[in-house]
Amino acid sequence: MIVRVITVYVKEEYIEEFKTATIKNRNGSIREPGILRFDVLQDTRNPGVFLLIEVYASEEATEAHKETPHYREWKEKVEPMMAKPREGKAFIPIAPTDSSEWE
Amino acid sequence: MIVRVITVYVKEEYIEEFKTATIKNRNGSIREPGILRFDVLQDTRNPGVFLLIEVYASEEATEAHKETPHYREWKEKVEPMMAKPREGKAFIPIAPTDSSEWE
Numbered sequence: 001m002i003v004r005v006i007t008v009y010v011k012e013e014y015i016e017e018f019k020t021a022t023i024k025n026r027n028g029s030i031r032e033p034g035i036l037r038f039d040v041l042q043d044t045r046n047p048g049v050f051l052l053i054e055v056y057a058s059e060e061a062t063e064a065h066k067e068t069p070h071y072r073e074w075k076e077k078v079e080p081m082m083a084k085p086r087e088g089k090a091f092i093p094i095a096p097t098d099s100s101e102w103e
Numbered sequence: 104m105i106v107r108v109i110t111v112y113v114k115e116e117y118i119e120e121f122k123t124a125t126i127k128n129r130n131g132s133i134r135e136p137g138i139l140r141f142d143v144l145q146d147t148r149n150p151g152v153f154l155l156i157e158v159y160a161s162e163e164a165t166e167a168h169k170e171t172p173h174y175r176e177w178k179e180k181v182e183p184m185m186a187k188p189r190e191g192k193a194f195i196p197i198a199p200t201d202s203s204e205w206e
Contacts (some may be wrong), residue, residue, distance in 0.1 A: 005154065018130050019197055026198045041106050041194035051108065051194060053156065091144035091154060094122055095129045 001036070001092040001099055002062060006052040014081035015047055016056040021077045022050070028070025029054070034061025048083060054091075055102050104139070104202055105162060106194040109155040111170040117184035118150060122182045125153070131173025133156070137164025153188060158196075158205050 005079065010018045022040050029038040036055040039063055043049035054061045113121045123164035125143050132141040139158040168174055199205065201203050 002147075004189040005144070023198045039199070041108075042197050044105075044195055045177045050197070090147045092147055094143040094145050095126045095152070096142070 001093050001102065002056045002059060002099075003093060004054040004056065004062060004088055005091060006054070006086055006088045008050045008078075008086045010048045010050060010078075010081050011083045012048055014078075018050070018078055018081050021074055023072035024054070025070050026052075028068065029065065032061070032065060032068065034058060034064055040060065057099065078079060088094075093096040104196050104206065105159045106196060107157040107159065107165060107167060107191055108194060109189055109191045111153045111155065111156070111181075111189045112186040113151045113153060113181075113184050114186045115151055117181075121153070121181055121184050124177055124184075125155070128173050129155075129175035130170065132168065135164070135168060135171065137161060137167055139202060143152075160202065170184075 008018075019040075019042075025042055026038045029035050034057045036057060037053065038055070039051075039053040041053070043051075050102040054062075054065070056065070093102070111121075122143075122145075129141045129143055132138050137160045140156065141158070142154075142156040144154040146154075146157065157165075157168070159168070162163060196205070
């Protein structure tokens with residue numbers, strides 16, 4: 001399992017549009033066989049800052065995600081909404097470690 | 104619901120001890136009635152960097168957590184293991200929004 005945590009910085013005027021586009025991407029993503037969870041969070045102090053927490057079954061699943069129509073549509077749609085480039089980091093789960101507990 | 108994301112910076116020589124102490128805290132935390140999830144992640148590139156993703160039912164539950172024996176024991180135990188102070192941020196869930204999907 002691999003957990004990708006992406007921080008996205010959104011221009012204030014695009015916050016609602018970004019949410020709509022990201023929920024759509026999330027709803028497509030959770031149907032991918034290699035994606036266990038895909039959570040979208042908004043910073044309470046900085047409402048233009050979002051975290052995407054993407055839980056993948058494998059490294060291959062992270063690559064497969066980038067080829068999906070919902071990801072490509074999202075990426076193109078949100079590009080002009082970014083206040084600065086997004087930051088992504090990869091993590092391994094320490095707890096829980098059983099993939100059934102991530103679904 | 105409130106999601107607290109804590110970044111913890113651990114001195115290299117304490118990484119394994121930190122994991123053990125944090126898994127213990129996590130296993131106590133998920134039994135709290137106000138905690139829906141409590142995930143522990145380790146950065147693949149910087150193994151001394153950990154994320155704790157703590158999903159609470161309410162603001163009150165975040166306060167109740169700080170009074171528990173497992174949290175207090177963890178806090179004291181990991182204090183000397185820190186390379187620098189931990190950073191905590193609070194988020195609201197955009198997706199999923201149904202609390203049953205966070206358990």
